[in-house]
Amino acid sequence: MKSMIIKTLVAATLMMASAIAGFSQTRSVEHDFSPFDAIEASSGFKVSTTASDSYAVKLTIDDILESYVECYVKAGTLHISLDDKSIPKDLKRQYKGRNSADPTLVAIVYMPTLKSITLNDNSEFFNSPNFSGDNFNVTLNGTSKISDMKIVAKTVNVNLTKNAQFTNANITTEGDLAINIEGKSSLSVNCAAENLLMTTTGSSEASVNCKIERKVDLTVGSSSKTTLKGSSGSFELDGKGISAKVDAIGMPAKNVVISLSGADASVAPTGSIELDLGKGAEITYSGDPSVKIVKIQNATVLRQ
DSSP states (O other): OHHHHHHHHHHHHHHHHHHHHHHHHEEEEEESSSOOEEEEEEETEEEEEEEEESEEEEEEEEEHHHHHHHHEEEEEEEEEEEGGSSSSSHHHHHHHHHTTOOOEOOOOOOOEEOEEEOOOOTTEEEEOOOOEEEHHHHEETOOEEEEEEEEEEEEEEEOOTOOHHHHHEOOOOOOOEEEEOOTTEEEEEEEEEEEEEEEEEEEEEEEEEEEEEEEEEEETTTTTEEEEEEEEEEEEEEEOOOOEEEEEEESOOEEEEEEEEEEEEEEEEEEEEEEETTOOEEEEESSSOOOEEEEESSSSEEEE
């Protein structure tokens, strides 16, 4: 009996050692697909793209996870992820446990045009060429990240949730640039557009250096922090019952309209400013604009 127990323990130890060794070995797999112009990646995949007339993916992954990789095209979108429900619990503990090493999950995507990128979990998108086209969409969830992305399109939509990060981006659009950031997400972008339509909520942080032809329309909520620099034809700021902070003193705008309560904002009107302020709002403005007061109720207005 004692001999059997020892043999069983030795076998279990060898199996664990084999699994750990397998986890450190990688392999590359290539797949060809039908046409797609959008990517959605999850499970911590690191994704990059290469311009090509073909539609294909080269995956570099740990051997032990290969059979759990899902990579397919559906309705014009390339999906890349792990089938988390099928992965055994002991294997999950190896790469999701405390102090565990990140698995190798790399995808190089070959495609002629990209119109939309969606990242979930802790996935990342990097080392990609400039993108151009009619419309472009960026959606980041979880703790996903994109840095140093360059986009040229007629319209661009950016949506961030939870702890996502979209940093050092450069965006040029003929029409609208729409940005929505929530949770604890963060954004930094240089942009040129006809209009900037922006919403910041939660405890998100946004820094935008912009050249806007017509209007910046900003809606703020919760304890978000927004910094705007550059220039705009007009600036509309709205927020109710919140404690957000807006620093737009570095973005001169001819006409500024503010409807705010419970938040702080600094602005730089060069022509006129309209104020509709509720309880707790504090507005600081520079210059010598004409002032129209709709309402100031338990609020503070300061001229810099």
